[in-house]
Ligand code: HEM
């Protein structure tokens with residue numbers, strides 16, 4: 001059996017680029033949360049902005065949140081991966097610049113051009129606006145996505161380059177020799193395994209996404225070139241699904257890297273761990289059909305495959321990560337602070353968010369649930385309580401004044417407020433979904449409105465606690481650059 | 496990438512020249528150009544490949560000089576991009592079949608404006624540059640294939656609609672194949688790289 | 698000149714030359730190929746339509762050919778549609794209102810054809826007609842009961858229909874003009890009904 005040792009070393013401060021990523025994500029996150037609140041207020045019938053405005057907000061909210069989730073996840077991955085391989089700062093920054101350029105294009109498209117075809121730009125919507133937006137606006141939106149995609153493609157190619165330079169190839173970076181052969185304990189660390197996986201799946205997703213975007217751009221101007229709507233949908237969901245899944249696979253690196261520092265127990269890349277990441281690499285690429293369960297036109301075998309994989313995809317990494325975290329923490333005498341609490345919470349949130357997806361994955365339920373608020377309920381749980389909590393934990397960690405520093409009372413209150421209000425917010429979605437309330441802009445019967453209102457109140461509390469987290473990060477951003485020990489040393493209970 | 500012995504280079508040039516003349520010979524030309532797939536997916540890539548291989552035979556010193564004159568790899572890639580896109584235009588294909596002068600332009604430009612610049616640039620592109628070229632090329636190939644499949648009518652006067660569709664499908668399949676191969680190469684490439692120092696950190 | 702400056706300059710030059718060549722070679726980025734897509738094609742060479750037997754909102758059975766000798770505007774719909782088909786109905790009404798009263802019925806007729814014959818029985822057709830102000834004479838609503846005929850007709854009109862997940866359909870929409878000789882002469886965007894009407898009046 002392999003042996004692993006753990007050495008306590010000071011943490012590396014974040015590079016300016018990482019902080020720029022985090023600052024961008026934090027600012028956009030808050031703004032998009034406010035947009036989300038406005039949508040919820042509309043559903044609660046407290047304000048009345050109308051369908052067009054609603055869809056504009058939803059388009060911005062969806063595109064913005066997915067974008068910053070990717071940016072924040074990339075910053076976590078880049079920060080830690082840099083300890084093992086030689087990454088290029090210039091490409092890292094170039095990605096942010098391209099991202100911001102894409103954001104400007106998208107903002108222009110939505111705010112000036114009134115594009116509101118949703119971030120999933122489902123074909124043939126962008127081209128069939130019935131006069132509500134021009135082809136120019138749709139083209140600008142899709143062009144913005146393409147620019148963002150090019151940035152991420154460059155970033156992943158740089159990561160691929162660095163990983164190949166250090167480990168020779170991806171098979172070794174994913175630990176296949178140890179997975180399929182004798183585990184000599186020399187498998188790459190979890191950070192490298194996760195980064196390799198994300199790189200492979202994202203490059204595939206981005207190439208598919210770029211292809212369908214180009215096709216739709218052509219179709220926009222030359223409608224004679226028909227796109228099979230089912231093909232378009234398949235490709236869009238394939239890309240979207242991979243991209244959003246990848247954000248959490250990047251952010252979870254914070255858990256792998258930070259929790260061990262609190263307990264002085266290393267996170268091992270053992271066979272089970274490696275197997276789970278390899279399995280999910282393959283499954284992520286095949287999961288997309290589960291979105292299409294209701295399109296009878298898809299070949300049967302694809303539906304069946306999507307159904308089965310829809311069940312299994314997240315499970316391996318989730319279980320292995322959750323179990324690993326418990327093992328690391330169990331009887332370790334860990335001293336909880338904001339960072340470790342948020343990271344631990346994030347695993348719970350991720351698991352909790354996967355649960356409704358299981359239920360949704362059952363085909364019979366799928367017919368009923370897929371277009372209800374059940375779906376936003378499911379992804380908001382794992383994104384807010386999982387992905388976003390990981391990023392908040394990372395932010396707290398970077399800004400921690402010293403390893404003995406105690407958290408302020410108000411932060412501790414905000415932690416519980418965040419946890420409770422996110423749960424309240426997502427449960428209001430899930431409950432409405434169970435009652436078959438349609439998602440997006442739809443007529444809400446009077447008896448549904450109370451749940452929408454409860455949801456809106458919780459959304460405000462989510463925003464309030466997030467505001468405090470983000471404010472704390474900005475007030476400590478100067479500390480984040482320095483190298484020093486941040487994690488408190490665990491105090492194992494004396495046997 | 497080292498200098499090539501002069502006589503090896505001469506043999507190489509002769510082989511390439513022979514292949515070039517073979518492609519230009521009327522029977523072979525009309526045979527390949529009879530189908531859209533033969534034209535777009537065999538003749539045109541081979542012409543570009545001849546330019547690529549010829550460049551490799553030039554010797555490192557000449558290649559470096561040309562590279563310096565062109566101003567580095569990026570302008571060369573852009574040049575290859577434009578020139579190769581041109582010959583993907585259905586219009587250009589038709590013209591090449593109808594006008595001998597255009598046909599000559601095709602035979603000259605593909606090796607010199609596509610193959611040669613790519614070969615020069617390739618040495619300077621790292622994994623990132625090559626990956627960028629590959630991924631873009633692959634998605635463009637797939638999109639082009641789709642364009643040919645989805646085109647609402649005959650694109651080329653010289654080819655029938657079903658040829659167009661089969662060429663399109665071939666392109667899509669080729670794109671998938673190339674992509675799989677490119678990804679696969681990431682999994683096998685590279686000699687074992689011992690355990691070099693971590694960049695920094697533990 | 699530094700290497701970077703040279704690279705930028707040459708790249709710019711190549712880009713300008715390349716784009717210029719494409720501009721010149723494609724007549725200003727318009728004629729790559731089949732730019733002259735279906736619509737342009739039909740403008741140039743009107744297309745014959747297949748024969749079809751229809752049943753209208755009052756259960757009357759008739760042939761598409763019965764309209765020979767008149768100009769016929771055609772939209773293709775299904776009545777439960779909550780989106781595009783309503784826009785089509787509205788566009789149709791605008792067109793109808795612009796046709797001179799004396800020409801209506803005598804020289805110009807409008808026809809809404811449903812592609813969902815199963816559910817669009819005469820009663821649903823009638824309801825759709827009433828909702829959009831069709832009179833049932835000069836503007837009739839009809840279904841094609843024979844599946845093969847319907848398929849051929851959709852094909853000829855270039856209408857693609859795909860079942861969506863709510864039991865409805867996704868389909869493309871346009872306003873079609875069938876000439877006096879029974880051939881499809883023009884397909885126009887549904888967001889430009891006034892232009893269509895103007896052209897229609899012109900050909901009277
Ligand atoms: C206070 C926090 C938030 C609020 C109040 C909020 C609210 C909403 C609302 C009301 C919708 C529309 C749901 C529907 O009716 O279909 C929505 C959609 C969405 N939200 Fe959020 N949200 C929040 C946070 C987030 C976060 C953190 C993310 C991702 C990181 C996110 C990603 C999305 C996405 C992807 C959609 C789907 C848009 C679409 O259907 O095209 N949201 N959100």
Ligand SMILES: [Cu+2]
Pocket residue numbers: 774775778779780781782783868
């Ligand atoms: Cu409709």
